[in-house]
Amino acid sequence: EVQLVESGGGLVQPGGSLRLSCAASGFTFSRYAMNWVRQAPGKGPEWVSEISGNGVKTYYADSVKGRFIISRDNSKNTLYLHMNSLRAEDTAIFYCAKDDGSYGFDFWGQGTLVTVSS
Amino acid sequence: QSVLTQPPSASGTPGQRVTISCSGSSSNIGSNTVNWYRHLPGTAPKLLFNSNNQRPSGVPDRFSGSKSGTSASLAISGLQSEDEADYYCAAWDDSLSGQVFGTGTKVTVL
Numbered sequence: 001e002v003q004l005v006e007s008g009g010g011l012v013q014p015g016g017s018l019r020l021s022c023a024a025s026g027f028t029f030s031r032y033a034m035n036w037v038r039q040a041p042g043k044g045p046e047w048v049s050e051i052s053g054n055g056v057k058t059y060y061a062d063s064v065k066g067r068f069i070i071s072r073d074n075s076k077n078t079l080y081l082h083m084n085s086l087r088a089e090d091t092a093i094f095y096c097a098k099d100d101g102s103y104g105f106d107f108w109g110q111g112t113l114v115t116v117s118s
Numbered sequence: 119q120s121v122l123t124q125p126p127s128a129s130g131t132p133g134q135r136v137t138i139s140c141s142g143s144s145s146n147i148g149s150n151t152v153n154w155y156r157h158l159p160g161t162a163p164k165l166l167f168n169s170n171n172q173r174p175s176g177v178p179d180r181f182s183g184s185k186s187g188t189s190a191s192l193a194i195s196g197l198q199s200e201d202e203a204d205y206y207c208a209a210w211d212d213s214l215s216g217q218v219f220g221t222g223t224k225v226t227v228l
């Protein structure tokens with residue numbers, strides 16, 4: 001059974017940093033691209049970032065480019081999102097999502113809430 | 119601001135067929151697979167079917183998708199009360215080098 005479990009969310013002040021983790025199990029982690037998707041209160045989902053299975057290729061939404069870094073440790077089956085220079089508009093539930101090989105996100109975690117506020 | 123446009127709402131009575139449109143451009147829908155997600159408050163979005171139109175377990179065959187040019191559609195036939203949810207289209211955008219989601223459509227069963 002595929003499982004994705006996010007952690008690391010919390011309350012952080014504007015300008016602060018946070019690192020999210022996503023522990024994966026139930027599939028061959030290194031074979032699949034992984035993504036972070038966020039959903040702000042009352043809004044639709046917004047794609048944040050993608051990393052290829054081997055970690056070589058990364059992609060970012062313009063809204064987070066230069067502030068967020070996606071990475072993965074295939075030996076630990078874990079996906080990360082390093083978030084810097086956080087803003088109030090980054091407040092959202094962050095989900096990690098597995099790519100099905102054709103840019104479809106077939107499995108999602110339960111999400112972790114990030115709140116940016118003073 | 120999303121680059122994929124959906125109607126904000128759609129509705130129907132039980133048993134009816136409801137169709138949701140998703141309008142994009144040549145850099146996203148026009149050249150890449152469109153995926154559809156169902157979202158219920160407090161839960162993660164759920165993929166309705168993959169690029170081969172195969173449905174993950176638990177997704178009934180009442181849901182179907184189609185694409186023509188730079189637009190796509192999701193059809194729900196035999197509408198049921200449990201189909202009430204928000205539906206989003208999504209596609210990779212070659213110009214943005216990123217995934218884009220639609221504006222979302224709230225389906226109501228009357």
